[in-house]
Amino acid sequence: MDEEGIPPTALCEISLLNLLSHSIYVVRxxxxxxxxxNGKPVLYLVFEFLxxxxxxxxxxxxxxxxxxxxPPHQVKNFLFQLCxxxxxxxxxxxxxxxxxPQNLLVDKEKGILKIADLGLGRAFTVPMKSYTHEIVTLWYRAPEVLLGATHYSTGVDMWSVGCIFAEMVRRQALFPGDSELQQLLHIFRLLGTPTEEQWPGVSGLRDWHEFPQWKPQSLARAVPTLEPEGIDLLSKMLQLDPANRISAIAAIDHPYFNSLDKF
Structure with missing residues (x-):
């Protein structure tokens, strides 16, 4: 806390957490x-322990x-809870x-996964506000953010969910880039370099360059142990054009989860 009281960022996080805490899939x-x-007022946020x-x-x-x-059932269970x-x-x-993965807390005994660290979370409004560019950790960062889009929506989270899904199956990151350019090259090598037909407006994004022209590879080869319904869901999460990405609410109803006891 500073001389003027609680910083607005802390107030924002507290109010978001209060709002979201009544879901068992968000850390309480x-x-x-x-x-x-040291004589200065400080604020402690007390969370449930996982x-x-x-x-x-x-x-x-x-x-x-x-x-x-x-185990495939464990992947399915965790992904369902994340969605x-x-x-x-x-x-x-x-x-x-x-x-x-570092922001998803796990109760090993109960097999429960919860979303944590909403420090970068922010309320979004329609029409979308222009957001800062420097956010999501590189390996899970959506291509529209990497390309400098200032207006983005729920698709940025769904891209991250897809990357986490693939990592649970493969046990290693799907796109382990060490710079923004490397990250984009990893993505385009697997999913193909986007064209204006596939992703209208992509070449107008701030950080668009003439990238090598790669054709899409088989996603099944990147996650060979994943069942066909899982491949289908992953491909819907990893759509290059955010407008085509599956929403979280639609993902919950995907046939991949049909074998789960949903709770």
Missing amino acids: LLAVEQAAK NTDLKKYLDVYRRGPNPRPL KGVAHCHGHGVLHRDLK
């Missing part, structure tokens, strides 16, 4: 406490003493904008 804010530290996050959970499978794939949580955020007019 239990209390907000004011205390003094014992790990999805990155650490996956690390056990990929780096443990006996590396093994995540439910994202649908809840979007239904309340909130974009997360930084979905990644």
Whole structure:
């Protein structure tokens, strides 16, 4: 806290968390406490405790003493919960904008996954406001953000969900770029370089260049162990044109989840 009280960013996060906390798929804010530290007022946000996050959970499978794939039912269960949580955020007019395995907390005993760290989340309004460009962690960053789009919507989160889905199946990141350009090249190599026909307006985005012309590759080859319904859902999440990306609410009803006991 500063001389003027609680910073607006903290107030924003607290109000968002209060709004979203009644979903079991979003980490619960239990209390907000004011205390003094070195004579200065500080604010503590008290959350429910979960014992790990999805990155650490996956690390056990990929780096443990006996590396093994995540069971398909577990992938399906976690993805369903993630889609439910994202649908809840979007239904309340909130974009997360930084979905990644480190921001998804896991209760190992109960097999529950919850969205955390809404620090970059922000309420979105229609018409879309112009947002800052520097957000989502690179590997999960949507192509429209990488290309400098200033107006974007719920599709940025759904792209991240698709990347997380593929990573749970493969046990390694689908697009592990180390710069914005590298990230785009990874994406275009697999999904094909977009054209104006496929993605109207793409060449007018701020950071568009003449990229190498790649043809789309088979998504099934990138995630060979994923069942056909899973490939179909992943392909709908990883549409280059955000207007064509599946919404969280539609994803929940996808046939891929038909075998789950939904709760």
